[in-house]
Amino acid sequence: MVNSASLLQWAAQASRSFSSTGTQQRKVAVLGAAGGIGQPLSLLLKLNAQITHLSLYDMAGTPGVAADISHCNTKAQVKGYDQDKLAEAVRGCDLVIIPAGVPRKPGMTRDDLFKINAGIVKSLAEAVGKHAPGAILNIISNPVNSTVPIAAEALRKMGVYDKRKVLGVTTLDVVRAKTFYAEKKGLDVSAVDVPVVGGHAGITILPLFSQASPQASLTAEELDALTKRTQDGGTEVVTAKAGKGSATLSMAYAAALFADSVLRGLNGTPTYEYTYVESSVTESPFFASKVKLSTEGVEKVYDLGTLSDYEKAALKTMMPELLQSVEKGVEFVKNS
Numbered sequence: 073m074v075n076s077a078s079l080l081q082w083a084a085q086a087s088r089s090f091s092s093t094g095t096q097q098r099k100v101a102v103l104g105a106a107g108g109i110g111q112p113l114s115l116l117l118k119l120n121a122q123i124t125h126l127s128l129y130d131m132a133g134t135p136g137v138a139a140d141i142s143h144c145n146t147k148a149q150v151k152g153y154d155q156d157k158l159a160e161a162v163r164g165c166d167l168v169i170i171p172a173g174v175p176r177k178p179g180m181t182r183d184d185l186f187k188i189n190a191g192i193v194k195s196l197a198e199a200v201g202k203h204a205p206g207a208i209l210n211i212i213s214n215p216v217n218s219t220v221p222i223a224a225e226a227l228r229k230m231g232v233y234d235k236r237k238v239l240g241v242t243t244l245d246v247v248r249a250k251t252f253y254a255e256k257k258g259l260d261v262s263a264v265d266v267p268v269v270g271g272h273a274g275i276t277i278l279p280l281f282s283q284a285s286p287q288a289s290l291t292a293e294e295l296d297a298l299t300k301r302t303q304d305g306g307t308e309v310v311t312a313k314a315g316k317g318s319a320t321l322s323m324a325y326a327a328a329l330f331a332d333s334v335l336r337g338l339n340g341t342p343t344y345e346y347t348y349v350e351s352s353v354t355e356s357p358f359f360a361s362k363v364k365l366s367t368e369g370v371e372k373v374y375d376l377g378t379l380s381d382y383e384k385a386a387l388k389t390m391m392p393e394l395l396q397s398v399e400k401g402v403e404f405v406k407n408s
């Protein structure tokens with residue numbers, strides 16, 4: 073698993089990477105690149121020495137974002153594409169990251185975004201299926217519990233679906249669980265690990281503190297408070313931003329870490345992350361759990377290990393909502 077130290081390494085390596093030879097050509101696209109997540113994410117990707125071509129796409133304003141970022145003295149060549157240039161933006165990509173779509177306002181659930189974001193993700197996935205069929209997709213747009221099944225079903229309809237390559241980004245849940253756990257127990261956050269499984273909405277987010285390392289004892293109240301804070305981390309930010317969107321900066325950080333792991337895997341160094349993918353680990357056809365990432369994307373999906381009674385009960389509680397969100401996504405594509 074990549075941690076924040078890697079991020080500093082990118083920055084340190086990035087400006088030196090002009091002289092590196094023999095590295096693989098890696099093209100990465102960000103769809104929704106002019107948005108709240110898209111801009112800082114694109115900047116962080118520009119610092120990643122594994123990326124040779126960075127393709128930024130949005131409905132408008134992308135050439136400006138691209139021009140700005142392109143002045144950073146790092147290796148990746150940056151190009152911005154507006155609305156009609158989607159095919160060009162994704163062609164030849166190894167990795168396509170999708171943060172396109174509307175964010176929540178206070179009082180909304182992630183599922184309230186389905187009406188608008190389902191169609192956006194479907195059309196972007198179709199463009200990837202047509203113009204970059206081998207690319208790995210990292211889907212950020214909410215509701216992730218449905219948008220990942222939407223992308224999978226859209227690609228399946230086109231005959232190009234590969235379950236190893238459609239990944240829902242749940243890294244922010246892991247980032248939050250680590251931060252909150254370390255803070256609560258006075259631990260060094262850079263040495264903390266907390267598995268987070270399930271989905272990416274409220275009770276479907278399940279941090280496994282029984283498997284956290286290092287193990288610190290938690291009272292029942294502490295465990296419940298930490299679990300709920302992780303589940304409601306997104307809402308905490310939406311409320312604090314008071315109508316001005318949801319998490320963008322921490323999300324960009326989390327997506328950049330996850331993309332780095334995906335690229336390391338593609339480049340031949342296996343990495344391990346938690347991500348929402350097609351899965352047979354539980355009764356839900358899509359589920360977030362630990363995976364091994366390698367040259368073709370997800371090489372192996374791991375089971376959940378031993379759960380505490382608290383976690384077993386939470387897993388049972390989340391299942392109807394998760395199954396319903398998956399079904400809603402699949403049906404959306406089937407009926408369109």
Ligand SMILES: NC(=O)c1ccc[n+]([C@@H]2O[C@H](COP(=O)([O-])OP(=O)(O)OC[C@H]3O[C@@H](n4cnc5c(N)ncnc54)[C@H](O)[C@@H]3O)[C@@H](O)[C@H]2O)c1
Binds near residue numbers: 216
């Ligand atoms: N997975 C997670 O953990 C996580 C975390 C935070 C936010 N999100 C989600 O990410 C999404 C984006 O959030 P944001 O804060 O960046 O929103 P934003 O409104 O700031 O940016 C979204 C961008 O998407 C663009 N866009 C809309 N339709 C598009 C299309 N068809 N093609 C390309 N671009 C398009 C918009 O023009 C805009 O620039 C939201 O759905 C939000 O809920 C997910």
Ligand SMILES: O=C(O)C[C@H](O)C(=O)O
Binds near residue numbers: 175182272318
């Ligand atoms: O909470 C949201 O709506 C955005 C995102 O899913 C998050 O977890 O921050």
